[in-house]
Amino acid sequence: MPSHEVADLSLAEAGSARIAWAEGQMPVLAQVRERFAAERPLRDIRLAVCLHVTAETANLVATLIAGGAQVALCSANPLSAQDDVAAALVSAHGVEVHATRGEDIAAYTRHVHAVLDTNPHVTIDDGADLLATAHERGGPALETIIGGTEETTTGLVRLRRLEAAGKLRCPVLAVNEARTERALNDRHGTGQSALDGIVRASNVLLAGQTVVVLGYGWAGQGIAERARGAGAAVIVCEVDPLRALEARMAGYEVMRALEAAGRGDIFITVTGSVRVLRAAHFERMKDGAILANAGHFDVELDLDELAAQATDIRPVRPLVDQYELADGRRLHLLAQGRVVNLAAAEGHPAAVMDVSFALQALCAEELVRLRGAVAPAVLPVPNRIDVEVGRLKLAALGVAIDEQSDEQREYRQSWM
Numbered sequence: 001m002p003s004h005e006v007a008d009l010s011l012a013e014a015g016s017a018r019i020a021w022a023e024g025q026m027p028v029l030a031q032v033r034e035r036f037a038a039e040r041p042l043r044d045i046r047l048a049v050c051l052h053v054t055a056e057t058a059n060l061v062a063t064l065i066a067g068g069a070q071v072a073l074c075s076a077n078p079l080s081a082q083d084d085v086a087a088a089l090v091s092a093h094g095v096e097v098h099a100t101r102g103e104d105i106a107a108y109t110r111h112v113h114a115v116l117d118t119n120p121h122v123t124i125d126d127g128a129d130l131l132a133t134a135h136e137r138g139g140p141a142l143e144t145i146i147g148g149t150e151e152t153t154t155g156l157v158r159l160r161r162l163e164a165a166g167k168l169r170c171p172v173l174a175v176n177e178a179r180t181e182r183a184l185n186d187r188h189g190t191g192q193s194a195l196d197g198i199v200r201a202s203n204v205l206l207a208g209q210t211v212v213v214l215g216y217g218w219a220g221q222g223i224a225e226r227a228r229g230a231g232a233a234v235i236v237c238e239v240d241p242l243r244a245l246e247a248r249m250a251g252y253e254v255m256r257a258l259e260a261a262g263r264g265d266i267f268i269t270v271t272g273s274v275r276v277l278r279a280a281h282f283e284r285m286k287d288g289a290i291l292a293n294a295g296h297f298d299v300e301l302d303l304d305e306l307a308a309q310a311t312d313i314r315p316v317r318p319l320v321d322q323y324e325l326a327d328g329r330r331l332h333l334l335a336q337g338r339v340v341n342l343a344a345a346e347g348h349p350a351a352v353m354d355v356s357f358a359l360q361a362l363c364a365e366e367l368v369r370l371r372g373a374v375a376p377a378v379l380p381v382p383n384r385i386d387v388e389v390g391r392l393k394l395a396a397l398g399v400a401i402d403e404q405s406d407e408q409r410e411y412r413q414s415w416m
């Protein structure tokens with residue numbers, strides 16, 4: 001039995017069932033795993049992984065092991081670990097896991113350190129906790145690292161600050177910014193799962209509703225598209241003129257948030273900014289309006305101002321709090337303003353994580369291949385890897401596409 005700190009090993013069987021279900025929806029990762037098993041590109045490599053401990057992550061870990069790696073895993077968020085999956089990874093896959101759902105900050109930090117104590121060669125992060133802690137610690141935990149990968153925007157922000165300060169000690173591949181990741185994860189993953197969270201929490205029929213999407217970035221575009229597809233009328237609010245123009249040209253109504261406040265039935269913030277909906281907006285909203293946030297942090301809805309306007313706050317369903325205002329209107333806040341697709345649904349579906357984690361596995365292989373040959377910096381995922389993942393996903397979907405002829409390639413490269 002490997003070294004571990006998990007909630008309950010007796011949950012392993014349930015965890016294995018969940019891992020198998022996700023596996024069925026991760027054909028790209030399966031193809032990578034098959035090649036890894038034959039070529040063993042990660043043999044003798046110690047890999048430290050700090051991701052949400054989910055069934056999808058378990059399939060990534062199995063792929064890394066198939067490639068020959070020794071893996072230690074902790075959770076990227078104290079609330080996100082699936083205890084049954086953690087148990088299955090320890091007892092069925094022999095993985096060193098340090099993660100329990102609901103762990104306090106002291107346990108969370110201890111788990112990150114335990115994983116770093118394995119003196120990894122490669123780190124896989126979602127939020128940069130492994131690499132940031134390794135840089136803080138210094139010593140063997142940092143010296144052995146030949147590179148890392150990063151899954152999320154927030155982690156890249158931290159690592160770029162480290163780089164700007166001249167302190168980054170290893171190359172990092174920005175998986176979060178790969179083209180396939182952007183196309184699948186933010187648009188389709190967030191697009192579907194944010195609405196899934198809203199529907200699960202409220203049981204509202206989207207058709208016929210007016211949905212206001214605040215922020216028309218990668219994630220907002222996916223949400224707007226899915227809401228329209230479900231029969232809702234969609235209004236977009238933006239602060240970037242180009243994004244606002246794109247939304248208008250895509251056929252959405254675009255207007256100021258103050259104007260949209262009086263029109264919407266469902267409001268979804270997804271900006272990465274702060275206090276996007278405030279007292280002035282709440283004052284104009286219709287009775288029964290629903291408020292949800294799909295941005296990373298729970299700061300996009302000003303909940304203090306909402307509470308200050310309320311004469312009564314009461315839970316009316318699981319994950320729905322009703323704020324009754326002085327004039328009798330009721331506003332419904334979902335999942336306390338936390339990221340709604342994780343708090344009220346299951347985050348990105350496995351088919352989306354299939355692409356993200358195929359990228360992660362191939363980037364780990366790339367870091368091993370480049371060992372010592374690249375300077376410490378935050379680097380884009382090589383286009384070759386992006387194209388490979390896109391190709392594998394198409395193949396898994398049974399889609400064939402044309403190839404350029406030599407004549408066409410030459411024509412497009414010539415300047416005449």
Ligand SMILES: NC(=O)c1ccc[n+]([C@@H]2O[C@H](COP(=O)([O-])OP(=O)(O)OC[C@H]3O[C@@H](n4cnc5c(N)ncnc54)[C@H](O)[C@@H]3O)[C@@H](O)[C@H]2O)c1
Binds near residue numbers: 190217240270276296
């Ligand atoms: N829930 C999820 O699964 C998930 C997935 C991806 C991203 N995110 C989070 O969603 C947020 C947005 O991510 P993204 O990748 O779409 O970012 P992005 O930078 O592509 O888009 C954000 C958009 O919001 C706009 N914006 C900023 N302030 C605004 C305001 N006050 N009013 C209206 N629009 C405003 C920006 O102009 C930009 O177009 C981030 O917090 C990100 O971490 C969540």
